[in-house]
Amino acid sequence: MKRFIGFIKKEFYHIFRDRRSMFILFGMPIAQIMLFGFAITNEVNNVKIAIFDQSKDIETQQIINKISASSYFDIQQEIRSEAEIESVFKKGKVKAVLVFEKDFSKKLQTQNIGKVQVISDATDPNMANTISNYISSILQNYSQEKNKITPSAYQIQTQTQLYYNPELKSVFNFVPGVMTVILMLVSAMMTSISITREKELGTMEILLVSPLKPFQVIIGKVFPYIFMSIINAIVILVLGYFVFEMPIEGSLVLLAFETVLFIICALALGILISTISDSQQTAMMTSLFGLMLPVILLSGFIFPISSMPLPLQVISNIIPAKWFIIIIKAIMLKGATFAVIWKETLIIIGMTFLFTIISIKKYKIRLE
Known part of the structure; x- marks a missing residue:
């Protein structure tokens, strides 16, 4: 029995002396749980987007501020024309462009409906779909807050357009x-x-x-x-x-x-x-x-x-x-x-x- 215990001790000493074995035994599980725990997520956070504001009024600015204040999106730049959208996407940094129609605030007050277009880079279909859902949720939350303080039933319609992969394959x-x-x-x-x-x-x-x-x-x-x-x-x-x-x-x-x-x-x-x-x-x-x-x-x-x-x-x-x-x-x-x-x-x-x-x-x- 003493020989058996001595043999087991020798094996423990052998493992403890081998740094590579110690790394495999203890380092890899820690690294893997950290990687899988933090890397595997379907949520969005700090996604870079661009703004194409054709209205430039108080309502659109409030919406932009609300989106910017969230941790989900990072407004990277503002574009001035529709022609810039393609070049912005090709650079690869911006994943979505938020387009406000002309006279957004005026239509919201007179027709109770304002339209916002979400153009997404669908080379990553899951990402594009998630971005669209998050922006729609923020816009819906904004309209609900406005309806609490105004008699009119404001409604913001979200239109989605997908670049490069419209079928979300x-x-x-x-x-x-x-x-x-x-x-x-x-x-x-x-x-x-x-x-x-x-x-x-x-x-x-x-x-x-x-x-x-x-x-x-x-x-x-x-x-x-x-x-x-x-x-x-x-x-x-x-x-x-x-x-x-x-x-x-x-x-x-x-x-x-x-x-x-x-x-x-x-x-x-x-x-x-x-x-x-x-x-x-x-x-x-x-x-x-x-x-x-x-x-x-x-x-x-x-x-x-x-x-x-x-x-x-x-x-x-x-x-x-x-x-x-x-x-x-x-x-x-x-x-x-x-x-x-x-x-x-x-x-x-x-x-x-x-x-x-x-x-x-x-x-x-x-x-x-």
Whole structure:
């Protein structure tokens, strides 16, 4: 019995000495409950909207102030013409435009009916529907408050218009998201596992002393995954276009360039993971925890980033998938040109260089 107890103590000591095991046992559950608790939400919060006020009277100003005072919306800008709506949406920051008709206050007093149009960016159907419901609720609450102090029965009618996805097809949101997840996992996770396998089996040392240079070895290891990722991307786009009628409004050349750029970024991240992993298991756990969960939860694929707490919004900025989803939606659904998505493109390029530089510094010719 003493030997058995001593054996159990040894196993506890072994676990406590291994920092990675301690992180997996206690760190991952904490991180997961925090991510799932704060990131998974269907509510809206601090959603950026624009105002097109054609009336500019007391009533419209009071409504705008009421919307601005809520925590649901952040009035980003005021536009002056209907022609600006399209360009505002293409920039990707504003998710809805609130349009007040001309003589809104006058019609409300004389006809007891005022019309407000809610134009939403429906590239995220759930988000667009939720925004419309929240604004309608605020307008209804405002009219109820006015009816308490005035004899007239004011009624504010809300008209909804959806840009880019008028039928609210959820597949328009999931095709870009699924494509991003698959490319990230195939490119990053499989690359990190492949290189770590060579290190774990001891064959990496043989490759490094071969006539091939180290960078040639790495390129040779990752090239098949570039090819497979491109094939995956083509298959997803073809299925999305022909089966689910997913539009591709923008340039195919630009879409192909951005896709290959994201694949290279994911490969660079996979190489970085391989430099800090000693085993395939470690590489897989790091990839799953460090890539899969953030890509699904913090990229804006399923849940709106603007509704998350500020720390998670900041963390989302270092996730390449977030920027790629913005790019691919802009090209496919909005027909955006490079002039619209150049900032996001530069961010992905910068991340690629950063991952590569860190990998080179951590790369060791002699494996310990």
